[in-house]
Amino acid sequence: MTDAEVQRAAGGALWRCSHPDGDPPDEGIEVALVHRPRYDDWTLPKGKLNPGESDLAAALREIEEETGYTGSPGRYLGEVSYLKPTDGEARPKVVCYWEFRATGGSFFPTEEVDDLRWLPVDGAKGLLSREADQGILEAFEEQPVTTSVVLMVRHASAGNRAEWERDDRLRPLDAKGRRQAEGLVSLLRPWAISEIVSADFVRCVETVQPLGESIGVSITQDPLFSELGYPGSEERAIELVRTMANREWVTCLCSQGDVIPDLLGRLARQDDLAPHPRKGGRGSFKAKKGAVWALCWSRGRLVGAESLGPPHQGLEASLELPGTLG
Template identity: 50%
Template sequence: MSGATIRAAGGVVWRRAVSGPSGGGVEVVLVHRPRYDDWSLPKGKLGPGETEVEGAVREVLEETGLHVRVGRPLGETRYDKVIGKTSRPKVVRWWAMQATTGTFTPNREVDEMRWSPLSEAEQLLTRETDRDLLRRFSQGPAPTRTVLLVRHANAGSRSKWRGEDRARPLDECGQAQADELVRLFARFDVARIASADLARCVDTVAPFADALGIAVQEEPVLSEICYPGREEEAAALLRSTDPDRDAVVCSQGDVIPDLITRLMTADDLDGPGPIVAAKGSVWALTLSGDRLVNVEYFSPPRPAECTSST
């Protein structure tokens, strides 16, 4: 084995069956690749500068023609990719994805797409790693919603700011981070955007709000000043988002770790380790109903404007 690890991403794309033997159950998308004459789940290599979730959504669209709503993360699969007389390790990150719209058109990579009940899909899939992934998907809730909890982007030095702290704006790095966060947020089905009532928090989500054409709801309880003593109110705010749509919520560094920990403790969810919250980072909180079932951390974007920032 030689060479760098190949990074890829994909989705277990599902829908509710409306008729047939799986009526009312879940069907998933399988794709047939003529190059390998195999049945697999849609996936592909990441493009330059592309995050894993962006790559997953793009690959699903390219291979199936389907637009999707990103759901809970499903971890990763690993195997060796044979290339000529050698091989390279390949790591694929996966998400559950609910199909929303779109139509399949045969293409160079995929000549057939099939909706299959879970039991049938497991039999059709060629690769054992795909079958293991499908079992992982079937063990968790299919319909979920996501709250994207973001810490405000870079806003310079608090000690050097001469005005009222709540009015401290994003600096050049922070503005670039806010613009790049739009790419991540756009992969989800967001219908609500809320923020602590601070300029740097509102400005972090403003580019995405402008892109959607919706207003940012200012919520003082999400700020470090108002959060102490009102922790349950803040937790209830996150749980009360639209059960059928996703939400973006912007807060501060001293609020986010405590808020996530409280939600995890209340719902008896084991965590991935320390809850960190770098400026511009995002925690994707996956809920089934109002119960937290998964948390996933997205590191902050690092645009060129941030290379000299501390």
Template identity: 40%
Template sequence: MTELDVRPTDMIRAAGAVVWRGPESAPEVALVHRPKYDDWTFPKGKLKTGEHVIAGALREVAEETGITVLLGRSLPPIHYLKGKRLKRVDYWAARPLSEEPRVLADTGEAGGVDEVDAVIWLPVSEARRRLTYEWDAGLLHALTALPLVTTPLILVRHGTAGSRQEWEGDDDERPLDESGRRQAEVLADVLRGYRPVELVSSPSRRCVQTLEPYARRTGLEIREERCLSETRYDSHAARRLVAEALGSDRPAVLCSHGKVLPELVAGVADRPGNVHLRKGEFMVLHHADGQIVGMDRYVT
């Protein structure tokens, strides 16, 4: 399982993707040429201040290639020295969505990108030979070692909601605080990389509010399920919801509580029941043919 954090650090943070297309048995991957360095590499770039690593990956791929991507499994991060500072680049497997507005991928031309003057699609074996850096070639092995086409099930713990002890009303009505609302907006930015179409939540106000920004942006409805709440948690019903999601090819997000999610994770993955998600944290279960083939964990 990969756990990624976006808290401030002395490390230089960057993000990108290995974008692939075509059949899983013979995929092509997108490489970019940077005239400043005269190198061939995968699209990537430095994160902006305060930017979530997933949002940064989506932005950089779009800026350098013009391709809007759908994210899959995370790939092993790359570390190297940039001057005297350590740099970390996080990567994901990614598929292009239907539109590719700025790229003439088959001719190798890219429009309007100062840092990139060519984008090409190559079979994996040819891409391995074309890549400038050995560490990039290693990403191709990770890309093809597991299924390429996966579906995400995203388990979210609601954002921060103030103190339970200081709230005088029904705890199910306790709302997100200012920090929690910011976390919900960050989550909405991140979820567009996975494009979930099923939004399921505990009826608790703080859980529903955590998904509302993404629901507003997409026009999707949030389905409330009592079995996911703290007060009416039903283990069998909740596990059935997760099993149904893992058996579907529809990307889904499920928002619940810190006392509920550890058992759900333990029930579907080889993880102990004490897996603890912080408020606003989420886990992405990548599944294919009913099997979990990747688990990633992130903060907002």
């Protein structure tokens, strides 16, 4: 069975506080289920990917189309696989799910979805028509909901260090790196990024420059996240990342290959985060050039991390706290 023969879809556990003025994760949490009259079933919002669309982008789009609500992505929750009858034969289908916090909107019935219910997780599990979907909500409730996200980007391709004769801090992106930087714009679009921080190397700044220009956010340069500024200042770097994590918005941070694995490893050990690879994942904190780690935090504590490959290479691995979804 080739990848082309597998039907891919994506969706999410859309949640909100049960009280309008509630403050997660202290207040009760409700998740949204939708009713599809065509199948007469209750399900998490989901749908098929459009051509060239990433799993996460499709999940965000489908949630808005089926529920009327916009959402902010949080932890990756896993996938559900099953055989779906298509053109007289059973075709494998894989649905990937994320956690999404409802950020606005309202529901209006359509021909595809005629009802929506906000329910506590236990109630939602009881109403779901497909038993396999209950595992997604079990994964959702295993960790506190995400309150902030830090997107840690490794700079894109920048040629060969050995062939660069000038100050290495000035080495720019090559043609491949410029394409990767442009690709980051669409890869990171599902997150409403409010802040961009970069190591003060030209290749790091150039990696997030198209992103900053596309969303109208300026880039703050900080030498602390460069391979020259980080050694000996690891605790300061950790403190600054945790400051980012305590803000209720999304920060994009561009750094280098010698910094990211060590920095993530230190943060993970402090918060008892263990490598937990998905299928085909390496289960480590390494990142290819142009790749992204989406770090999910709950009240300043790291509760999940997801490795997004360089643009157009897809999802590579995820990490969860020990004992959670495999």
